[in-house]
Amino acid sequence: MLEKLNGREIDSAEMTHALDLYRDILAIQASEKERILQKRPFAGLPDRRDGQSPLVGFQDIAMDLPEFADACFQIFGLLSPHLDLAGEEEESLREMIREKEALAALLQQWYETSSFPETVPENLRKVLSILLQAALRPYLAPFADAADRIVDQDSWRRTVCPVCGGRPDFAFLKGEYGSRWLSCSRCDFEWIFQRIQCPFCGSRDHEVLSYFTVSDERYRVYVCDSCKRYIKALDLSNMAEESLIPLEKILTAGLDILAREKGYQ
Ligand SMILES: [Zn+2]
Ligand SMILES: [Zn+2]
16 A cells, blocks of 8 residues: 555645544554554454344454553544544543543444434544554454455445445446445455435435546546535446555545535434
8 A cells, every 4th residue: 555655646735644644644554553452362353144234343443542542642642633623622532532431431322323322412522433443443444355255236226335334435437337335444355236316325316326426537436416425426337447445535535525515414
């Protein structure tokens, strides 16, 4: 991933900063993954193959909470200069990570339902998600790699990741028939999804689903007027070069701004 990142030409100072930050986070994740695997070699996927629930439950991750919290602090240290948080907001976020018991409960709820306890202020939820996603990825990566051979892509087709149950944060079209795939916000696992269905609320109503394109026609943004969510997408069908979806999530920050300006989140 880092190699691919280094080879990419970047044309704006803002994007250069975003990618520098991303590179630093990747470095933390890489060393975390190594540390985790050294301590406890990956023992394979849990034996939960009913095809109905995500493969990896919260208990299966068996994380060391103090070390997880430590990684959260490291990542937060990188992110915080780029966030517009007031002093007390920053402190309350740090407090949530520091309080191990509360963190354990919060983490489990977020992992299982993609939502937070009411005690987490609304304005901190987005940042907290980003932080937890980034710190959790090294734990989930071996599961996602192993799941590639296990997941039955044709039968899953749900709005949540078949590996960890996370929500998608990017889509891409590929193959002869332009199948739409989703990528998980937590583990980057990719799964096939219906082309005309909202990947958040599940609506299939043509009246509320649409997409808009930008000058670079390989990219589009799918929007849903029922739940007001959006998802960025890349059309890989006519692309000669290989594309790295986790990297595209960062490179398309401009599309996030556009979607939010249009009232989607
Ligand atoms: Zn996932
Ligand atoms: Zn929707």
